[in-house]
Amino acid sequence: MEIVNYFKAKTVEEAYKKLQEDPSNLIIGGGAWLRLSSKTVNTAIDLEYVGLNQIKETENSIEIDAYVTLREVEKNEALSNLFSGIVNKGISGIMGVALRNLVTVGGSVVGKYSFSDFITPLLAVNTEVVLYKAGRMSLEDFLKLRTKEKDILLKIIIQKEEVLGYYYKMKKTGLDFAVVNVGVTNTLGHLKIVVGARPSLAAFAVKAMDYVNNQETVTDEVIEETANIAINELKFSTNSKASKEYRIELAKVYIRRGLKEVTK
Ligand SMILES: Cc1cc2nc3c(=O)[nH]c(=O)nc-3n(C[C@H](O)[C@H](O)[C@H](O)COP(=O)(O)OP(=O)(O)OC[C@H]3O[C@@H](n4cnc5c(N)ncnc54)[C@H](O)[C@@H]3O)c2cc1C
Known part of the structure; x- marks a missing residue:
């Protein structure tokens, strides 16, 4: 990435105004992801002094x-x-x-x-x-x-709700990106299931959540069926990290584990 100008905004208003001035202007956070890009930025806008650090x-x-x-x-x-x-x-x-x-x-x-x-x-x-x-x-x-x-x-x-949670990132090596990641929560009896890195962006397994939240008790059979519904409704695909089929198997296992963990 090439940055032509670097602007340290003093207020959010100032940062916003600068952001609109040129289509290539952007806000810079830690810059770690941006620096991997090859684009040219007219003005990178730094938020260090605007007081957004609490x-x-x-x-x-x-x-x-x-x-x-x-x-x-x-x-x-x-x-x-x-x-x-x-x-x-x-x-x-x-x-x-x-x-x-x-x-x-x-x-x-x-x-x-x-x-x-x-x-x-x-x-x-x-x-x-x-x-x-x-x-x-x-x-x-x-x-x-x-x-x-x-x-x-x-x-x-x-x-700050009363939530029991489960999160698992499946990765091939310690510093790697997720092959798939799963979050399951139980908020006073209401269950949520989120699956990310499919490889697409994290999303709720809405039908699976509807199903499990309408059951009287969360038995092993219900957990199995919920995981099946989730992997059928969410879109999984293949990329360099893993095949679609492998991701589906992994997601199923971690959804099951998550549901067990937050309902035990
Ligand atoms: C080598 C490497 C490995 C990584 N591995 C993982 C991983 O395994 N798992 C994981 O979850 N993440 C991973 N990340 C991503 C990392 O955790 C950050 O999410 C990412 O670097 C973006 O954060 P940043 O502060 O560097 O953002 P930047 O690179 O500064 O900005 C990213 C984007 O956000 C915009 N932006 C920044 N702040 C604002 C704001 N306040 N308002 C509007 N727009 C804004 C920028 O304009 C830009 O478009 C990895 C990153 C790197 C570089």
């Missing part, structure tokens, strides 16, 4: 600013005590500490990376995003959003 715990939620690094989120104690620690666990499986000290929440959410070990657990709990222009919306809606309008992610908000 993790705030309120009575009902954890609010994490966009410029916070994944390492800070991973180490956050309040978050590690919620949802069986699946958000922290997801992050801890990403490369090494050096990278996690650099990469940001903003870059990791806005990038909508299909392999993301951050988005899958966030989707399995109750997460919203707050954008400067588009405002507040669920993470699910944000992931589906297809717009050319350039915006700035200000923060994510995670509701």
Whole structure:
């Protein structure tokens, strides 16, 4: 990537204005993913001085600013005590500490990376995003959003609900990307199943969730059927990491394990 100008914004307004000035202008988070690209950027806009670097715990939620690094989120104690620690666990499986000290929440959410070990657990709990222009919306809606309008992610908000969680990243080697990743949660009896790196972006297994949430008890047979519905409704495919068939088998195993774990 070639950056022609580097702009350290002092306010979000200033950053937003600069972002609109040229189609190639962009916000830079940790820059770790951007630097792999070959594009030329007129102005890279740095958010270091705009004050988006806090993790705030309120009575009902954890609010994490966009410029916070994944390492800070991973180490956050309040978050590690919620949802069986699946958000922290997801992050801890990403490369090494050096990278996690650099990469940001903003870059990791806005990038909508299909392999993301951050988005899958966030989707399995109750997460919203707050954008400067588009405002507040669920993470699910944000992931589906297809717009050319350039915006700035200000923060994510995670509701502090009573959740039992499970997260598993299947990878071939310690530092690798996920072959498939699975998040399963139980919020006071309501089950959610998320599968990412299929290799497409994390998504809910909606039909499987409908089925399992309408059963009186979650028996082994129900778990088996739920996993079957999930792998049939979600789209899996082949890439250099794994075949479609292998991913389907893995997803089935981890969905089963997740359901067992959060319902035992
Ligand atoms: C070698 C390598 C291996 C990796 N392995 C994994 C892995 O196994 N699992 C995993 O989950 N992730 C992995 N990642 C991704 C990493 O965790 C980050 O998600 C990624 O680097 C983006 O974060 P960043 O801060 O570097 O964003 P940047 O590269 O700075 O930006 C990424 C995108 O987000 C935009 N952006 C950044 N902040 C904002 C904002 N506040 N508002 C609007 N737009 C914004 C940028 O304009 C750009 O388009 C890996 C990354 C690298 C480089």
